[in-house]
Amino acid sequence: MGQVQADDAQAYLSDEQIRQGIEAMFFAYRGFTADPDRILATMAYGRAHHRAIHFIARSPGTTVNNLLGILGVTKQSLNRVLRTLVEDGLVESTVGQIDKRERNLRLTEDGARLEQQLSDAQRARVRAAYNTAGPDAVAGFRKVLEAMMEPDLRRKYNAIREHDQ
């Protein structure tokens, strides 16, 4: 339980405590992706499709390049995913109005429906964890995660958050 708050002020920095945190991250991430993975397994899609759908939903009209920066994969890898999503009518890619080299990506109605299904599942898990842990724990959770990000990703993370309220 409260092993983290040991009497010794330095105890939470022991190698052993850090190691436990590393393992907690590993096991929790499995739970974090388990529900959407189960849904996706029934279709011809995987986690890469989920990620693309998530961030397109989050920033409608985003460009391919912007998405590349967020997802941290090559354009070839992302393109394969986007192509299937466009072919299957879940994502719509329109030529940019200002810069016609760019493509603006948006979910179609079908795409939004799948996004909803996936994020409902994932949110239910996170919501349950938040409820179990309580609001103070959630604040700490977010604080540690933010500190763990690479600086450029933290910037992108904050940019997305500022974007919508």
Add this chain to the structure above:
Amino acid sequence: MGQVQADDAQAYLSDEQIRQGIEAMFFAYRGFTADPDRILATMAYGRAHHRAIHFIARSPGTTVNNLLGILGVTKQSLNRVLRTLVEDGLVESTVGQIDKRERNLRLTEDGARLEQQLSDAQRARVRAAYNTAGPDAVAGFRKVLEAMMEPDLRRKYNAIREHDQ
């Protein structure tokens, strides 16, 4: 900053807050694996090798079956990883004393050296995040992660922790 601790007692459960937590998990996990990944990229190993090495180091003498349960992959997949590690002299596989069907896995000196190198890098990242966020945040971080795990993995996570102090 303190968006999570809103005045409204329910605010931390809004879809928007949950969504931010989901994105924080995604971005933070990238940071979490970035340093070992960089080291592994210079060798012929990947994240799968790191995971195997980590848990063998954590539970010396563990069996293949136990490792399968922790890692959640197929024996074929794990076997491919273990075979290369044994061939390269990083892991030693010995026939079980009580049950001769089992193989007991241990790191060799070389294996322990690599494990040290990888976990030093990963621990430095987590330690820095812990230092930035502070001990209370760390406690909450751990609490939420535990609540997020699948029940059977939470059991395994706790079993590993109890094992060593």
Add this chain to the structure above:
DNA sequence: TTGGAATGTCAACAAAGCTGACATAAACTG
């Protein structure tokens, strides 16, 4: 008009998952 940026696409390949089938040895069970 020329250079560079954004995008798309082809080809080849690698890591790491998966299923299915089968072999072997050891342990367990009736």
Add this chain to the structure above:
DNA sequence: CAGTTTATGTCAGCTTTGTTGACATTCCAA
């Protein structure tokens, strides 16, 4: 003891998702 189950390993083939490298197109900007 015979038969079954368990633990492990291995072969073959497939999938997803990542990678490089090369090249074409479009089009903005100097």
